Amino acid sequence: MLTIGTLSKKTGTKVQTIRYYEQIGLMPEPGRTEGGQRRYDGSQLDRLSFIRHSRQLGFSLDAIRELLDLSDHPNRPCDEADAIARRQLKRVEQRMARLKALRTELKRMVHECSGGRTADCRVLEVLRDHSECLTEHDEIGA
Amino acid sequence: MLTIGTLSKKTGTKVQTIRYYEQIGLMPEPGRTEGGQRRYDGSQLDRLSFIRHSRQLGFSLDAIRELLDLSDHPNRPCDEADAIARRQLKRVEQRMARLKALRTELKRMVHECSGGRTADCRVLEVLRDHSECLTEHDEIGA
DNA sequence: GCTTGAACCTTCAGTGGCTAGAGGATGTAG
DNA sequence: CTACATCCTCTAGCCACTGAAGGTTCAAGC
Incomplete structure (x- = not known):
């Protein structure tokens, strides 16, 4: 106990x-x-x-609920569990792709900032102007 | 307007x-x-x-608040904006590393599942027993 | 048997970053 | 002047927890 x-x-x-x-x-x-x-x-x-x-x-907890349910019924076909795992894999891969683009952009920002006054700061400049971006990135809600 | x-x-x-x-x-x-x-x-x-x-x-919105504040005061040194960007870059790299381990594990799960009954499902089996994992992964709170 | 105190209990509120909906007011094009 | 898209405020909900307040129970040591 x-x-x-x-x-x-x-x-x-x-x-x-x-x-x-x-x-x-x-x-x-x-x-x-x-x-x-x-x-x-x-x-x-x-x-x-x-x-x-x-x-x-x-x-997600919802996915886990499904997985637990499947786990509780050993005689059902396991396609569904497989599908849930595949969906998760896909999500992970999408997130990785986005993070990669993000990393590129952040690296560029950091490298270009030479440590003067904020008026010349590339970090802020890049954030001000999306058109300077070399990549598409869309982290929100990732 | x-x-x-x-x-x-x-x-x-x-x-x-x-x-x-x-x-x-x-x-x-x-x-x-x-x-x-x-x-x-x-x-x-x-x-x-x-x-x-x-x-x-x-x-984060808090980081953005800081960045906006810096952007509003152009005569201050920009070390701070730079530091925020660096912190963010570090976080992104950490997340990527975690996702990579995760992807490896998910791929392995999916590949090994041969599509029988849930009783034999590798996906569920791996989830049941962490010791089967080849990688350290820790997505929670990522 | 009694005391101590760590661990337990319930309940409520808060986190981040939005998003949705109810129910009503406003602005503008035809 | 009417129709209706867009706006307003306010409240509540999402996910997956986390923390705290204020009180109770359990187990060990004496």
Whole structure:
């Protein structure tokens, strides 16, 4: 029988986050002591590890919900899990492409600033005038 | 004299977002018509473009506030703007490194899934057991 | 058995950066 | 002068947590 604190340490998830996962139905309601404290077992530890690991890989909580559901039904075809992972991969690749463009632009800004007064600062100049950009970049909401 | 809608179109910022920027003090309070509608001039268009462009480059609104402040005081040394850009560049590079590890892992998951039942699905298996991962990855909070 | 104090409980509010919607007022073209 | 696109304010919601207030429970040590 594990306390929430133990679960927290074992998975690297904050206590509040575990309670939050329970609140939104991602974690099941655990058993309680007479005094009302949560007590977990091994299967709940596994489930939280799954969630945590999926989050580290960038899956949204909604995607994780689906993945957990699939994981709970071993006889269903796994195309769906595969599709979710593929979507995530695609998103990661898009983000990388955007970050690459961004990095180019920032590098250019930093290299051109020679350390005078702000009036001559290339950093600010580039930010003022998008037309100076060599790349398309669109980080907002990435 | 530009309406908020015109400003919105010219900068690619949603009308509500412009009002939000005003609310948090990033954009100045514009003039109003007798009826109470906002009217902008060219300098406000420039300011919004600056903000928008900075957001696209991944700067936080707080960082943008600093940059705008620097931009408003042309006689100060520009080390600070330079430092902000450098910090941002560092962050972008860190994010890219993380995404790279993530992509590797996702690719491996997807490639190894041969499309059977969820019981045998490599995607789910990898998510269940972090020790199968070949890379360190930590997307949370990225 | 009793005391201490770390860990637990609930509830609420806040983060960043918007975005959506309700319900009503204004501005402008025909 | 009418139609209706655009504007206004205000409130609430999004994601995925995180922190804090104020109170309770549990386990170890005496």
